[in-house]
Amino acid sequence: MAFFARPASASAAVRIVNPNIQNELVQPSRKDSAQRRCRNVMIYGYCKFEDKGCVYYHPPAEEVFSAPARSASPAAATTTGTSPISAHAVNAPVFVPKASSLSLASSPSAPVTGQSLTSSSPSSPAPPDYQSTEHYSYSDSEQVAEFYDDSQAHFNAYPAGYVQNMEVPFYTNPSQVYMNEPLDHHLYTPTIPSAFISSSTGNHFVNPSSELRQILQERSHTSRSAPLLGSNLPEELQGYHTFVPIDTVSSPDRKKFFNLNSIVYRATNSTDGIPYVLRRIENFRLMQQAAFIPIEAWSQIRHPNIVPVYEAFTTRAFNDSSLVVVYSYYPKSQTLFDAHLKSPPSSAFSQHLQNGGGRVALGHSHSLPQIAHFGQSLPSSFATSQSLHQLQSNGIPERILWSYIVQIASAIKRVHEAGLAVRTIDATKILLTGKNRVRIGSCAVWDVLTYDQHLDVVALQHDDLQHFGRLIFALCCHNPQATTNGNFQKSLEIISKTYSHDVKSIALFLISKNHPHKNISTVFEMISSKLSMELDDALEGMDILENEMLSELENARLVRLLCKFGFINERPEFARDSRWSETGDRYIIKLFRDYVFHQISEHGTPVTNMSHVLTCLNKLDAGTEEKIMLVARDEQSCLVVSYKEIKACVEAAFSDLSRASSTR
Numbered sequence: 114m115a116f117f118a119r120p121a122s123a124s125a126a127v128r129i130v131n132p133n134i135q136n137e138l139v140q141p142s143r144k145d146s147a148q149r150r151c152r153n154v155m156i157y158g159y160c161k162f163e164d165k166g167c168v169y170y171h172p173p174a175e176e177v178f179s180a181p182a183r184s185a186s187p188a189a190a191t192t193t194g195t196s197p198i199s200a201h202a203v204n205a206p207v208f209v210p211k212a213s214s215l216s217l218a219s220s221p222s223a224p225v226t227g228q229s230l231t232s233s234s235p236s237s238p239a240p241p242d243y244q245s246t247e248h249y250s251y252s253d254s255e256q257v258a259e260f261y262d263d264s265q266a267h268f269n270a271y272p273a274g275y276v277q278n279m280e281v282p283f284y285t286n287p288s289q290v291y292m293n294e295p296l297d298h299h300l301y302t303p304t305i306p307s308a309f310i311s312s313s314t315g316n317h318f319v320n321p322s323s324e325l326r327q328i329l330q331e332r333s334h335t336s337r338s339a340p341l342l343g344s345n346l347p348e349e350l351q352g353y354h355t356f357v358p359i360d361t362v363s364s365p366d367r368k369k370f371f372n373l374n375s376i377v378y379r380a381t382n383s384t385d386g387i388p389y390v391l392r393r394i395e396n397f398r399l400m401q402q403a404a405f406i407p408i409e410a411w412s413q414i415r416h417p418n419i420v421p422v423y424e425a426f427t428t429r430a431f432n433d434s435s436l437v438v439v440y441s442y443y444p445k446s447q448t449l450f451d452a453h454l455k456s457p458p459s460s461a462f463s464q465h466l467q468n469g470g471g472r473v474a475l476g477h478s479h480s481l482p483q484i485a486h487f488g489q490s491l492p493s494s495f496a497t498s499q500s501l502h503q504l505q506s507n508g509i510p511e512r513i514l515w516s517y518i519v520q521i522a523s524a525i526k527r528v529h530e531a532g533l534a535v536r537t538i539d540a541t542k543i544l545l546t547g548k549n550r551v552r553i554g555s556c557a558v559w560d561v562l563t564y565d566q567h568l569d570v571v572a573l574q575h576d577d578l579q580h581f582g583r584l585i586f587a588l589c590c591h592n593p594q595a596t597t598n599g600n601f602q603k604s605l606e607i608i609s610k611t612y613s614h615d616v617k618s619i620a621l622f623l624i625s626k627n628h629p630h631k632n633i634s635t636v637f638e639m640i641s642s643k644l645s646m647e648l649d650d651a652l653e654g655m656d657i658l659e660n661e662m663l664s665e666l667e668n669a670r671l672v673r674l675l676c677k678f679g680f681i682n683e684r685p686e687f688a689r690d691s692r693w694s695e696t697g698d699r700y701i702i703k704l705f706r707d708y709v710f711h712q713i714s715e716h717g718t719p720v721t722n723m724s725h726v727l728t729c730l731n732k733l734d735a736g737t738e739e740k741i742m743l744v745a746r747d748e749q750s751c752l753v754v755s756y757k758e759i760k761a762c763v764e765a766a767f768s769d770l771s772r773a774s775s776t777r
């Protein structure tokens with residue numbers, strides 16, 4: 114086919130082949146070592162190891178010198194026919210036949226230092242100056258010194274003393290035996306110097322780099338958890354499928370929303386494939402369609418501290434009349450109640466505080482006292498059984514407290530400015546979705562439930578601030594009932610002793626009933642000194658995340674390259690078409706694939722070093738001028754090519770395939 118008929122000459126690669134062995138090149142069967150012509154003879158015209166144990170065939174001198182490649186001056190070698198040897202061959206490292214097991218055994222490997230390599234005897238006979246070769250990274254003494262450290266000694270393909278005294282029978286083929294290459298950091302996306310980014314320690318909002326991936330993986334894993342078998346949930350509902358209850362607590366006390374039963378599910382939207390949270394209010398009969406008007410208003414609100422409202426509908430799919438409100442899903446999030454107010458304070462909570470806040474994995478406790486919110490009452494024993502000292506020591510750290518205050522105040526401000534009231538400022542409805550990141554959830558439900566009551570928004574906004582004050586009291590005192598059941602004075606005492614005066618002031622202001630200037634703008638005036646700290650931490654967190662992203666940038670380009678290799682290499686439909694795989698560009702790509710992935714150690718075992726693979730692929734993607742020697746599997750020919758040329762081959766072969774796929 115036309116698109117596969119790219120001439121082999123399109124490649125700028127230099128092919129090093131002894132013209133005398135053209136017939137051997139096409140012979141598929143391998144010869145015994147003793148019959149195979151020594152590669153040193155083929156390339157340099159002689160082998161200095163001929164009398165020192167080289168097991169390969171060394172033809173008589175006349176035969177050797179009759180070949181064009183035997184030129185005493187390899188640089189003068191001419192390119193003829195299909196087996197050119199160009200000036201590049203001069204710089205080719207001495208070819209080494211694969212060491213036989215015998216020779217390997219007799220020459221155990223040992224670390225080779227840069228010094229030993231550079232101290233090669235100047236009187237060493239003829240092979241082209243190994244040290245002066247400028248095209249081969251592996252022959253650059255500086256680089257060799259750089260990567261031949263002791264820790265890499267086991268990868269060393271060269272027996273000890275090889276360069277110095279040339280005593281060893283063979284040196285090995287660089288394309289067949291793995292050598293640890295130095296990473297050229299210029300090939301990578303530069304990251305911000307670590308001195309300027311505290312990614313290892315993390316910041317107020319971002320976990321340390323070492324934890325970040327695990328946390329993201331866990332979230333991803335959670336969002337794909339399998340649905341419960343036999344859960345009797347609808348298979349499909351209003352474009353949502355794969356229903357999974359999020360709150361697995363079976364106690365009926367734990368699913369109250371106002372005086373109605375409420376259950377939260379995760380389900381996948383069929384249109385965009387994204388998981389959402391569906392809050393279902395059981396046994397609710399919607400009396401008028403207009404009750405959904407607030408949903409429209411709420412769906413317009415986008416704020417980093419509010420769980421976005423997506424849509425709402427009623428359904429009978431749960432065998433009752435249910436109201437369902439759909440929200441964005443934050444996998445592995447916790448309510449503030451679960452994170453900070455669960456009682457008794459667990460060791461996990463203490464650990465959490467030691468870690469400076471953030472999310473902790475707290476299990477649900479079925480023996481927990483009932484939480485007082487939305488009209489439910491809490492057994493007073495819960496509030497009073499803890500000593501003052503206990504309550505003090507279990508309070509939330511002030512830095513985290515201020516962070517919550519600023520974030521929640523900011524969310525309230527947005528909602529109030531939109532002419533709405535939040536109505537869910539409660540520890541059980543505010544989610545901790547990341548390290549010290551809070552989002553007010555379950556918004557809009559109240560507005561739908563009480564639509565026909567025509568409540569005064571200003572009064573509701575006032576209530577928001579009061580609930581906010583109660584929340585601060587609860588968090589400071591580690592007690593959801595800190596402001597009721599006669600606990601107020603004691604709670605105030607705790608706050609005065611444990612926290613700064615500013616905390617006490619804002620808490621008292623919010624909880625007060627008849628303050629003349631009580632609105633969210635006044636709250637912001639009171640907390641203004643804390644805003645800059647929050648802003649600084651947020652921006653620093655952004656820098657850290659950007660830096661993390663930079664390190665991931667490489668992934669995409671490497672995956673693209675690997676995909677191209679997958680498309681090009683060993684296509685079964687061209688298995689018999691030697692033009693496709695055994696000539697020209699594709700052949701180079703195939704050999705390069707061997708060079709990257711099929712390296713072997715000096716013991717003949719596969720090398721699976723990712724660093725080598727990444728180095729090669731990055732150099733390929735960058736298209737560097739650095740040259741490497743690719744050796745055919747039958748070891749009868751080798752090619753000296755630059756990464757730039759291989760890159761051109763990959764691009765050409767891939768565009769051939771792309772063209773073919775688009776024209777059919």
Ligand SMILES: Nc1ncnc2c1ncn2[C@@H]1O[C@H](COP(=O)(O)OP(=O)(O)OP(=O)(O)O)[C@@H](O)[C@H]1O
Nearest residue numbers: 359360367368369377390441442443446447448541
């Ligand atoms: N948008 C959301 N994304 C992820 N998880 C959520 C979301 N909304 C709620 N959840 C989780 O669903 C679970 C149940 O939520 P719910 O509001 O019912 O909290 P709760 O602690 O069970 O309160 P209640 O006692 O009122 O039922 C909680 O663990 C909460 O973390």
